[in-house]
Amino acid sequence: MRKDAERNRERLVVAAREVFAEHGLDVALETVAKQAGVSIGTLYNRFPGRVDLVRAAFADRTHTVNELAEHALALPDPWEGFVYFVEQVSRLQASDRGYNDLAARSVPAAHTPTPEPELDEEHVRGYALMTEIIARAHAGGRLRPDFTIEDMAFITWSITRTIETTARVRPDVWRRHLALILDGLQTPAAHPLPEPPMTREEMAVVYRDC
Amino acid sequence: MRKDAERNRERLVVAAREVFAEHGLDVALETVAKQAGVSIGTLYNRFPGRVDLVRAAFADRTHTVNELAEHALALPDPWEGFVYFVEQVSRLQASDRGYNDLAARSVPAAHTPTPEPELDEEHVRGYALMTEIIARAHAGGRLRPDFTIEDMAFITWSITRTIETTARVRPDVWRRHLALILDGLQTPAAHPLPEPPMTREEMAVVYRDC
DNA sequence: ACATAAGTTGAGGCCACCGTCAACTTTGCT
């Protein structure tokens, strides 16, 4: 790859991160190209579709989330770890409209088929870490036993919507919402749930649809 | 108003209800016109903008929701009443993509400025009914005391997103999600909340933005 | 039956975004 090409690619990714963060994933790609100081043709040359650009822009996020998960696991109290993880991911969402859009459809740690097996591995690892966070919190006794990893998506989706709606008016109310959610996830609060959790296969279909 | 005009108007509203329910509020208005067996010009002639058509299509919903609220208040147990109301509204959302879209932005009972004062009154009444449902549940002791009417929006928004995402795969999982939420709203589960609730003014701004 | 107001029609202009490609420019190798 020629070095000007490499440089332009990098510029595009940086621009995409900025523009997505401010305007969300549905922004016109011209905006990204302009921000990168590059023509729209170059953008399409490097990234055949929007999805490729999104992937490139958020590739490191999975890694970041995994680090948060590790930090959570390093906390002595299992419930604190669980809460820490959920709060930090929500904070990421609140700070980046693009990431929030992304989370609305596909939960960070989900296993999405990707061309690059390397990224896939990060996702698989994220899934494992989240499983561990939940298992540990179950063992600690404070996380209700019927809560599964698939239920994590409910949290993400909920927060996603609240952030979308309230960001301009009260950028931090999502914390209140999250606190209400967390109060429902603790063993003493638990009542029997009316539906079985989503299965992994069902989650896969949800993500596959887009 | 001429009688053919009246008839076409009615057809359009009926068509809008069907098409919105199936495809959501962002559907092309041509689709509605076609479904109504009427030209696009007639649609615009009768409803200057999409918002007018949406209002007409969902005008009766506020009334429906108010009936649900009254039924909730008629239930002997205050907490059961609260749960009934929230479940029924969620069920409405799950059964109508357009209504779900609507709820994602503007909670049914919110006070939105409307040209027709009559509709406005229904909204105001809905607000009063919801206030009563919550006050009664507070008095009953089972609803956590720090839960306010503005927090209701968190529930609606959450369910909204889950329905959007899971409808095709597991049309009833929103019940599981809702059950998790409800477990967090009960007095024994309550921990102090980190942020004050949204104010009425803030809610008004949220709805005004669209 | 007729006049006239009311209503309908759909082709067409507008816009915003998408994605392409032939002509041009730059890089890096020899």
Add this chain to the structure above:
DNA sequence: AGCAAAGTTGACGGTGGCCTCAACTTATGT
């Protein structure tokens, strides 16, 4: 320096939804 391959450019055609309006049709009162 010269040259071929790699890369860039931006005008352009395509799509789809929005909304308008001049020509046509229908309802209604007398």
